[in-house]
Structures are given as structure tokens and as C-alpha cells.
Amino acid sequence: MIYFVYTFIxxxxxxxxxxxxxxxxxxxxxxxxxxxxxRILRLPEINFQNFFSSNALRRTVKFLLKKNQKNLxxxxxxxxxxxCCVFLERKGKKDLSLLLLAHFSPQQALENxxxxxxxxxxxxxxxAALAELYFLKSDFSKLSLALQKISxxxxxxxxxxxxxxxxxxxxxxxxxxxxxxxxxxVKLFKKQRAYLEEAKAFQMLGVxxxxxxxxxxxxxxFETARKIYESLSYYYGIIDALGNLxxxxxxxxxxxxxxxxxxxxLQQNACEAYNAYLYNHKSLLYFFQRDFTxxxxxxxxxxMINREYHDEVGLAFSLELMAYLKKEQKRPQDSLLFAxxxxxxxxxxxxxxxxxxxxxxxxxxxxxxxxxxxxxxISRELLQKTSQKQSSFHIANxxxxxxxxxxxxxxxxxxxxxxxxxxxxxxxxDRNKAVASDYYNIALADLMxxxxxxxxxxxxxxxxxxxxxxxxDLVNATQEKLNMINQKE
Numbered sequence: 451m452i453y454f455v456y457t458f459i460x461x462x463x464x465x466x467x468x469x470x471x472x473x474x475x476x477x478x479x480x481x482x483x484x485x486x487x488x489r490i491l492r493l494p495e496i497n498f499q500n501f502f503s504s505n506a507l508r509r510t511v512k513f514l515l516k517k518n519q520k521n522l523x524x525x526x527x528x529x530x531x532x533x534c535c536v537f538l539e540r541k542g543k544k545d546l547s548l549l550l551l552a553h554f555s556p557q558q559a560l561e562n563x564x565x566x567x568x569x570x571x572x573x574x575x576x577x578a579a580l581a582e583l584y585f586l587k588s589d590f591s592k593l594s595l596a597l598q599k600i601s602x603x604x605x606x607x608x609x610x611x612x613x614x615x616x617x618x619x620x621x622x623x624x625x626x627x628x629x630x631x632x633x634x635x636v637k638l639f640k641k642q643r644a645y646l647e648e649a650k651a652f653q654m655l656g657v658x659x660x661x662x663x664x665x666x667x668x669x670x671x672f673e674t675a676r677k678i679y680e681s682l683s684y685y686y687g688i689i690d691a692l693g694n695l696x697x698x699x700x701x702x703x704x705x706x707x708x709x710x711x712x713x714x715x716l717q718q719n720a721c722e723a724y725n726a727y728l729y730n731h732k733s734l735l736y737f738f739q740r741d742f743t744x745x746x747x748x749x750x751x752x753x754m755i756n757r758e759y760h761d762e763v764g765l766a767f768s769l770e771l772m773a774y775l776k777k778e779q780k781r782p783q784d785s786l787l788f789a790x791x792x793x794x795x796x797x798x799x800x801x802x803x804x805x806x807x808x809x810x811x812x813x814x815x816x817x818x819x820x821x822x823x824x825x826x827x828i829s830r831e832l833l834q835k836t837s838q839k840q841s842s843f844h845i846a847n848x849x850x851x852x853x854x855x856x857x858x859x860x861x862x863x864x865x866x867x868x869x870x871x872x873x874x875x876x877x878x879x880d881r882n883k884a885v886a887s888d889y890y891n892i893a894l895a896d897l898m899x900x901x902x903x904x905x906x907x908x909x910x911x912x913x914x915x916x917x918x919x920x921x922x923d924l925v926n927a928t929q930e931k932l933n934m935i936n937q938k939e
Contacts, residue, residue: 482523483511483643489527490553491646491684499763501556501582504644505575505606506549510534513543529554545576556583574600574607581614588799590618609638613651616658621803622840625662632658649678649687653694660698661842663880668698689715689724693731700735708735726755726764733771737778745775766795766804773811782818785811806832806843813851822855829855846875846884853891862899866892886915886924893931906935 487507514523519537526534531554538547548566552559560583567576581596593614600611616631632655639648656671672695679687692715699708712732719725729752736745749772756765769792776785793808809832816825832848853868873888893908909932916924 482515483508486511486523486527487645488683490529491682493529499586501552501559501579501586502646503549503552503575503579503582504639504647505642506546506552506579508643510538510546510550513538513541513546517541526550545570545573549576549579552579552583556586559583560587571599574604578604578607578610581610585614585617588801590800594618605638606642606644609635609642609644609647609651612638613647613654616654620654620658620661621801621842623803623842624840625658628658629655629662645678645682646684646687649675649682649684652678653687653691656691656694656698660694660701665698665702669695672698685718685720686724689719689728692718693728697731697734700731700738703738705735705739722755723759723761726752726759726761726768729755730764730767730771733775737771737775740778742775742779746772749775762795763799766792766799766801769795770804770808770811773808773815777811777814777818780818782815786815786819789815802839803841803843806835806841810843810847810851813848817851817855817858820858822858826852826855844875844879844881844884846872846879846881846888849875850884850888850891853895857891857895857898860898862895866895866899869895882915882919883921883924886912886919886921889915890924890928890931897931897935902935906932909935 487504490507510526511523514520514526514534514537517537522534522537525531531550535547535551538544538550544566548559548562552563560580563576563580563583567573567580570576577596577600581593581600584590584593584596597611597614600607602608612631612635616628616635619625619627619631632651636648636651636655639645639651652671652675656668656675659665659668659671672691676688676691676695679685679691692711696708696711696715699705699711712728712735715728716725716732719728729748733745733748733752736742736748749768752768753765753772756762756768769788773785773788773792776782776788789808789811793805793812796802796805796808809828813825813828813832816822816828829848829852832843833845836843836845836848849868849872853865853872856862856865856868869888869891873885873892876884876888889908889912893905893912896902896905896908909928913925913928913932916928
């Protein structure tokens with residue numbers, strides 16, 4: 451009996467020691483993982499548009515500690531990754547070796563991972579990495595194929611799948627699916643201690659809610675992402691969050707707060723190439739304030755930097771913003787040239803929604819140049835493209851433009867029908883300012899066709915909605931039109 455008691459006490463003691471040791475190992479691994487993560491995120495090669503896998507990094511740290519290779523960990527944290535890649539491959543960890551390589555040499559890693567996955571086709575973390583690399587190359591067809599092969603066996607891979615499916619849904623204008631997938635991804639990333647990916651998912655949620663007009667929720671998401679980036683000392687992420695917050699404030703006409711966010715971002719940024727991103731966003735602050743001189747100055751800076759650093763995606767954004775600026779400045783020929791250059795880049799990177807935006811600006815430029823047949827041709831092309839594939843592009847804008855074209859062609863019945871189609875879409879999407887504008891245009895078509903009573907009814911609806919949404923320009927235009935009708939009676 452005594453022998454049994456002593457044996458039991460010894461067993462409990464051994465198990466307790468083992469449990470304490472396991473806990474200590476876990477703490478040590480997590481400590482080194484967090485330390486290595488923060489150091490790697492400070493490397494200039496790891497910018498916001500780069501590949502990153504917290505899962506691969508954590509597994510690498512754990513394996514190197516197990517093999518007592520702290521020196522290799524130190525080298526890795528300083529950006530000397532090749533010795534670590536060689537060691538991992540030599541020890542039979544080729545997948546980890548290639549995933550680590552992807553952080554620093556994505557194209558080389560992509561080529562090798564495509565070969566590797568043929569022999570290890572069930573490796574979902576590698577599939578998730580391939581999906582991310584395809585996304586960075588804007589190869590959306592291969593991205594979709596890679597995502598289809600990921601199940602729910604590995605939580606990190608599942609989270610990555612949800613994240614990229616959300617981005618694809620966002621491009622298609624499916625805000626509900628995008629937000630649901632991102633919220634699920636956030637939970638999984640948190641469980642996996644994938645801090646950077648968690649922050650990026652919050653950031654994308656901010657973008658989704660901003661596009662949906664849920665500005666308070668959007669701000670909360672951007673601020674949450676910012677806090678995580680700050681805890682990681684990842685200044686690219688901090689700057690990106692600040693830039694998005696500045697843009698969000700601009701959209702709400704909270705110009706002082708927007709200015710503050712942009713100034714903070716520019717003060718923290720030490721990379722000239724990234725300034726172009728901030729200049730693009732800050733230009734919107736002045737665009738909404740109709741300070742076109744400052745807006746143009748920032749966009750010219752952004753264009754110069756993007757061209758210098760060969761950032762084609764950033765360049766396309768600058769060109770598109772410049773096209774809209776020239777449109778507002780009543781310089782349609784310049785607007786057309788910038789929109790056409792932006793279109794070429796969007797075509798190259800398969801950015802369907804942005805491509806449609808560029809085509810739409812071209813159509814409006816042709817309208818302003820009074821080349822109505824060409825404007826109609828592009829508008830019809832846009833209707834055909836959007837009927838074949840979903841996007842976040844607001845097709846109501848095209849119906850509105852076609853209505854204006856038919857006003858010019860004096861086909862008022864057809865113009866009214868097009869404005870009504872635009873109105874129906876805008877009401878469905880709760881875009882109240884656009885709804886007010888559509889009622890105004892319907893009234894215009896009725897007035898020109900001689901239907902004065904119908905025109906007055908539509909103008910009253912336009913005025914009511916414009917007043918509720920503080921659209922002073924439309925309020926003034928509507929009141930002016932009503933006064934003109936009353937004076938004629």
C-alpha cells in the first residue's frame with residue numbers, strides 16, 4: 451500500500467514537472483516567435499504588399515529552437531534568410547524552407563511551390579501560400595483554383611481562404627459575404643496567433659463597411675487594426691490604417707480629423723515609395739473640399755513617385771483620381787487621357803471593377819466633348835460587361851449617363867426610362883444623394899417633354915431628399931428649377 455502511494459506521488463511529480471516543462475517550452479517558443487515576428491516586420495523587404503505567413507514563421511521558430519539553432523534565428527531576424535532556408539531543406543522541411551523564401555523572394559518561391567504542391571497536394575498551408583502569391587500577382591483564376599482545394603482541416607489555411615474569398619466578394623460588390631467571411635477569418639487568425647493577418651482582416655473589414663456606408667463600424671475596424679499594428683511595431687500597417695482613417699473622415703466631410711490622420715501617417719512614413727499611397731488618399735481630402743489646386747499638386751507628386759518606383763497598381767489609382775479631377779475641372783480631353791492610361795493598367799492586372807470605373811470616366815469625357823455616339827457606345831459596352839460579371843461598380847451611373855445622352859438627343863421618353871432604371875438601382879443600394887439626383891433628372895426629362903405637373907412632383911421629391919442629405923448644390927438647383935416653373939405660370 452505504501453509502495454503504491456509513493457509510486458503515485460512520484461508519478462504525479464513527474465507529470466507535474468513535465469507539464470511545467472511543456473508550459474515553459476510553449477512560453478519560450480511564443481516569446482521567440484513574437485520577437486522574431488517584430489524584427490522581421492521591421493525589415494524594408496516586408497512591406498504592406500508583400501507575402502507573409504505567421505503560420506510558417508511560428509513553425510520555423512519552433513523547429514529551429516528544437517534543433518538548438520538560435521544563431522539561425524538571429525540571422526533570420528536580421529534578414530539573412532538563406533542559411534535558414536538551406537538548414538530547413540536539409541532537415542526535410544522543404545515546405546517551410548519555400549514558405550520562408552516567399553517572404554523575401556516571392557517569384558522564386560512561387561515557381562518552386564508550384565512544383566512542390568504536385569507531390570504534397572494535401573498541404574493546405576502551402577495551398578494558402580500559393581493563393582496569396584497568386585493574389586499578389588493579380589492572377590485571380592489561379593487564386594480561385596487554389597482556394598477551392600483548401601478544406602477546413604487546417605484553421606490557418608481556412609482563415610486565409612476566408613480572407614481571400616472576402617476580397618473576391620468585395621470586388622464583385624457582395625458586401626454581405628465579404629463581411630461574414632472576414633469576421634470568421636478574424637476569429638481563426640486570433641486563435642492561431644496570426645497577429646499580422648488578424649490586423650489585415652480588420653483593415654479589410656474597415657474597407658468593406660466604408661464601402662457599405664457604415665462609417666462608425668468602419669472606423670472601429672480601422673482603429674482595431676491600427677492597435678494591432680502598433681503592438682507589432684509594424685509601421686507600414688500603422689501608416690495604412692491612418693491613411694484609411696483619413697480617407698474615411700474625408701468621405702464624411704470631417705476635414706480637420708482627416709488632415710490630422712494624414713499628417714500623422716506622413717510624419718511616421720520613412721519610405722518615399724509609400725508616400726504616393728498617402729498622397730493619393732490625401733488628395734481626396736482636397737477633392738471633397740473642391741480645393742483642386744492642392745488636390746492636383748498631391749496627385750502629381752504621387753504620379754511621379756509611382757512612375758519612379760514602377761508601382762503600376764499605385765500609378766493606376768493616381769491616374770484614375772486625376773481623371774476624375776480633370777472631369778470636375780471641366781477639362782474632358784485631359785480626363786480622357788488619364789482614364790485611358792489607367793484602363794490599360796487595370797486590364798493588365800485583371801482589376802475588373804477599376805477597369806469599369808476607367809471606362810465610365812471615358813464615357814463621361816466623350817459626353818462633355820459632345821461626342822454623344824461615342825459616349826453611348828462605351829456606356830452600352832459597360833452594360834454588357836456588368837451583365838456578364840458581378841463587380842462593385844455602380845451600374846446606376848451608366849443608366850444616368852445614358853439618360854443625359856438621350857436628353858441631348860431630344861429623346862425625352864427614352865431618357866426618362868433610363869433615369870428610372872438608375873433610380874431603382876440607387877434606391878436598392880440606399881444611395882440617397884444619387885436618388886435625389888435621379889428624381890431631378892426625371893423631372894428634367896418630363897419638363898422638356900411638356901409634362902409640367904409630373905416634373906414638379908419629381909422636383910419636390912428631389913428637394914426633400916437633397917435637404918435631408920445636406921446636398922446644397924442640388925437643393926439650389928432644384929429650388930431654382932421650381933421657381934422658374936412657378937414664374938412661367
